Amino acid sequence: MITIQREKELRATIRQQKSQGKRIGFVPTMGNLHDGHIALVNRALHLCDYVVTSVYVNPLQFGANEDLEKYPRTLVADKEKLVQAGNHALFLPQTSQIYTGGLEEHTKVVVPNLTEDHCGASRPGHFDGVTTVVSILFNMVQPDVAVFGQKDFQQLAVIRKMVQDLHMPVTVEGHPTIREDDGLAMSSRNGYLDANQRKTATILYQTLQQTTDKLKNSFSSKPVNDDFALLETEARAKLTEAGFRPDYYNIVASDTLRPATADDKEITVLAAAYLGNTRLIDNISITL
Ligand code: AMP
Numbered sequence: 001m002i003t004i005q006r007e008k009e010l011r012a013t014i015r016q017q018k019s020q021g022k023r024i025g026f027v028p029t030m031g032n033l034h035d036g037h038i039a040l041v042n043r044a045l046h047l048c049d050y051v052v053t054s055v056y057v058n059p060l061q062f063g064a065n066e067d068l069e070k071y072p073r074t075l076v077a078d079k080e081k082l083v084q085a086g087n088h089a090l091f092l093p094q095t096s097q098i099y100t101g102g103l104e105e106h107t108k109v110v111v112p113n114l115t116e117d118h119c120g121a122s123r124p125g126h127f128d129g130v131t132t133v134v135s136i137l138f139n140m141v142q143p144d145v146a147v148f149g150q151k152d153f154q155q156l157a158v159i160r161k162m163v164q165d166l167h168m169p170v171t172v173e174g175h176p177t178i179r180e181d182d183g184l185a186m187s188s189r190n191g192y193l194d195a196n197q198r199k200t201a202t203i204l205y206q207t208l209q210q211t212t213d214k215l216k217n218s219f220s221s222k223p224v225n226d227d228f229a230l231l232e233t234e235a236r237a238k239l240t241e242a243g244f245r246p247d248y249y250n251i252v253a254s255d256t257l258r259p260a261t262a263d264d265k266e267i268t269v270l271a272a273a274y275l276g277n278t279r280l281i282d283n284i285s286i287t288l
Helices: 007-019 035-047 075-085 126-141 153-165 188-192 195-217 225-242
Strands: 002-004 024-029 050-055 089-091 145-149 171-175 245-253 266-275 278-287
Touching (some): 002 007, 007 050, 007 089, 007 126, 024 035, 035 075, 035 171, 188 278, 195 245
8 A cells, every 4th residue: 555645646646547547446534444434445445446545634624612633543553454455545635735725715615405404503614624625635536436434424415416516527435334233333433432431322323223113113104294203302312311412313304304204205314412522423214
């Protein structure tokens, strides 16, 4: 695996690979890699001939009171995992190269509507930071395929919309969520949890499963709008009782991310909840 820090070197590498007819796969990450990230790399390796993974903790997607400073940075272990996976190039840009115009003055890419609710409501500006950095990275790497996790369901939807609206010549591939044995979605932020919180954390996924089981099985005909609201309220209460501070718990149409209605067949339950200061997110999609 080669490690690349400069845009010029990255462009030369990509040019050379493309001249040999290689298809380029890309996996953007913020590092502290776990099996979820590696699954994305494996998918990219399956779909493409040459895979670039980036590790960059993007300041533009963190709010003022969020965990930018303490976000785990584990580059040595990350490199080892990427080598083991067979990743070809690790791209490690610096903020001065990404945001050449300075963070404040920089051009932003904004996807409206889809970014308003859920994580967008709790983390103002977060998705603008994500779409901006992903656009810049796409322009630098010029991948044929980019792989993102369904764990960040809203992020995946926002990126698909951006790629479509801006006619970006890249195929976006979504990968299912990789979980710990007890069901907790793997996340770099799980490392913030103490032993007790870690035990409790699995209840987030269990609650999502209970909601989707009820949606599938508990209604003689299809659930109606009041049923959705009731299930959301029940789930929030369960999470609160378990020791979480629920941020949101929303049953939505999988394509629009708007509140689900009785007509929707593709449904996703989106959840975010705090354990102490740690914010966990997860989701489950079903077809009714
Ligand atoms: P992050 O480093 O957290 O920004 O995540 C980088 C990419 O990995 C994003 O596309 C995430 O959706 C994806 N990802 C993170 N955790 C998981 C997981 N448990 N399963 C699958 N993909 C994941």
